[in-house]
Amino acid sequence: MSKKWAVKRLTVNLTSSEVEKLENYCALTGRPATDVIRELIRSLLADSKEASDVANNNQEKNATVAA
Numbered sequence: 001m002s003k004k005w006a007v008k009r010l011t012v013n014l015t016s017s018e019v020e021k022l023e024n025y026c027a028l029t030g031r032p033a034t035d036v037i038r039e040l041i042r043s044l045l046a047d048s049k050e051a052s053d054v055a056n057n058n059q060e061k062n063a064t065v066a067a
Contacts, residue, residue, distance in 0.1 A: 012037075022036065022037075
C-alpha cells in the first residue's frame with residue numbers, strides 16, 4: 001500500500017487565549033483544528049524568492065539592532 005504523503009505528528013504549545021481563538025474559529029466554521037492549522041501553514045510564504053527576501057530583511061533588521 002503506497003501513501004501519497006506521510007503524516008507526522010507535531011506538538012505545539014499555545015496560550016489559553018490562542019486555544020480559545022482556535023476553538024472559536026473551528027466552532028464557527030465547523031472545521032477541525034487540524035484542517036485550520038494545515039491551511040494556515042500552507043498559506044505561509046510558498047515562493048522561495050519571496051521567503052528569501054523576507055529572511056534577508058529580518059537578518060538586516062537584527063544586524064542593525066545588534067550594532
